Amino acid sequence: NPHFWKRACRETFGFTENNMILLEKTLNSKSTFKEVFFEKYFNVILSKNQVTLDSLVKVFEIVGGIVKNFNIDEISSTIGKSVFQMLEFLANLEHLSIHYISTNNEFKIQNEFEQGLDIEKATLILEFGRFKNLVSLNIENNNICSKIFSKILKSLYDSTNFKELRASSNKLGDKGLKKLIKFVRHYSKIDFSLVDLSENSIGIDGTNLARELVSIPNLKIHELRLSSNFINSSQFSEILVAIAQNKSSKLRILNLGINLISDDVSSTLKNFINDNSTLEQLYLDGNNIKIE
Numbered sequence: 001n002p003h004f005w006k007r008a009c010r011e012t013f014g015f016t017e018n019n020m021i022l023l024e025k026t027l028n029s030k031s032t033f034k035e036v037f038f039e040k041y042f043n044v045i046l047s048k049n050q051v052t053l054d055s056l057v058k059v060f061e062i063v064g065g066i067v068k069n070f071n072i073d074e075i076s077s078t079i080g081k082s083v084f085q086m087l088e089f090l091a092n093l094e095h096l097s098i099h100y101i102s103t104n105n106e107f108k109i110q111n112e113f114e115q116g117l118d119i120e121k122a123t124l125i126l127e128f129g130r131f132k133n134l135v136s137l138n139i140e141n142n143n144i145c146s147k148i149f150s151k152i153l154k155s156l157y158d159s160t161n162f163k164e165l166r167a168s169s170n171k172l173g174d175k176g177l178k179k180l181i182k183f184v185r186h187y188s189k190i191d192f193s194l195v196d197l198s199e200n201s202i203g204i205d206g207t208n209l210a211r212e213l214v215s216i217p218n219l220k221i222h223e224l225r226l227s228s229n230f231i232n233s234s235q236f237s238e239i240l241v242a243i244a245q246n247k248s249s250k251l252r253i254l255n256l257g258i259n260l261i262s263d264d265v266s267s268t269l270k271n272f273i274n275d276n277s278t279l280e281q282l283y284l285d286g287n288n289i290k291i292e
Contacts, residue, residue: 005033013040038063053082064089071097084124091130094161097138116143122151129155136164140196146175153183162190168198168225177202177209184216191250196225203230203259208238214251215242223253227283231256233263240268244275254279258286265289 006024009015015023023036042063045055060067067090072083087093098117117139139152149172156162170176177197184190202210210226213219231239236256243251261284 002033005037009033009037009040012037053085056083056086060086060089065092067093069093069095069097071099073097073099081121081124084121085128087125087128087130092133093130094133094135095138096131096134096136098142099138100141117148119148119151122148126151126155131155131159131162133161134159135161136166137162138166139170140166141169144170144172144176146172146179149176150179153179156183156190157187160189163193165192165194166196168196168200168228170200172197172200172202174202174205174207174209176200177213181209181213181216184213184219184221188218188220190220192221192223194223194225195221197229198225198255199228201230202226203232203235208235210235211238211242214239214249214254215246217246217248219246219249219251221251223255224251225255227255227257227259227286229259231259231261233261233265236261236265237268240272240276243279244272244277247277249278251279253281253283255283256287257283260287262288263290 006020009023010020023033027033027036042059045059064086070087070090070093087096100116122144134156137152137156144152144167149167149170172179177200180195180197210231213221214224236259239254239256243249243254
């Protein structure tokens with residue numbers, strides 16, 4: 001009821017009639033008195049004391065059910081890992097972003113403070129996450145290894161609306177890619193619009209798990225980014241052959257920029273162009289490719 005929230009703003013914060021008239025003129029179709037009330041209310045809570053677990057609980061108990069976007073970024077040591085417990089209140093969350101969780105002083109004193117998303121935080125995400133409506137997850141640049149990645153993937157098991165996974169600039173390696181392959185095989189109900197695993201040391205062990213991924217029948221990944229990894233020319237050729245053979249794949253965009261593709265691959269590309277019937281865009285910028 002818009003009249004309720006208008007009255008709540010006036011009575012709770014002492015807005016005068018002139019304040020209300022001016023405020024109403026600034027509102028548009030995407031901004032309501034309900035949003036104004038919550039923004040003001042939270043500012044009052046956070047201005048009176050430092051952010052504590054109690055104050056967080058107070059905020060999330062009130063607003064949790066309507067939160068669609070949640071960004072965890074450089075969490076201070078005053079609340080530490082407790083912020084992840086707040087995920088329990090976000091039943092309708094659609095977009096979650098976690099960036100380099102650590103104390104705020106890590107840049108001042110190098111290596112003295114914990115950096116990245118550790119196994120304990122990942123366990124809290126798995127325990128408290130309510131991701132049934134989650135659409136996108138951004139966990140870029142968090143020092144994530146394959147073990148941590150596995151727990152995060154498990155938290156997505158019930159996320160039938162999930163579309164976008166951004167996990168670039170981590171330490172997944174081939175083991176991390178293997179975890180993703182297992183997840184995609186066993187939870188094929190998820191139709192990915194984007195999977196970004198750029199800059200994760202994929203291919204450094206010499207195994208070609210990228211080929212295994214694109215070979216999965218009925219692969220439901222529309223765009224796959226594997227740039228800035230260690231995929232070599234031989235692996236690249238196998239990947240293209242696998243894509244051409246996998247007619248049921250939904251893969252349409254593949255980014256293999258800045259890898260180790262350096263030999264003469266002109267014949268490989270020529271054959272792929274003739275055989276390919278699914279892939280629409282292939283990015284190879286930053287490779288030392290010789291084309292005759």
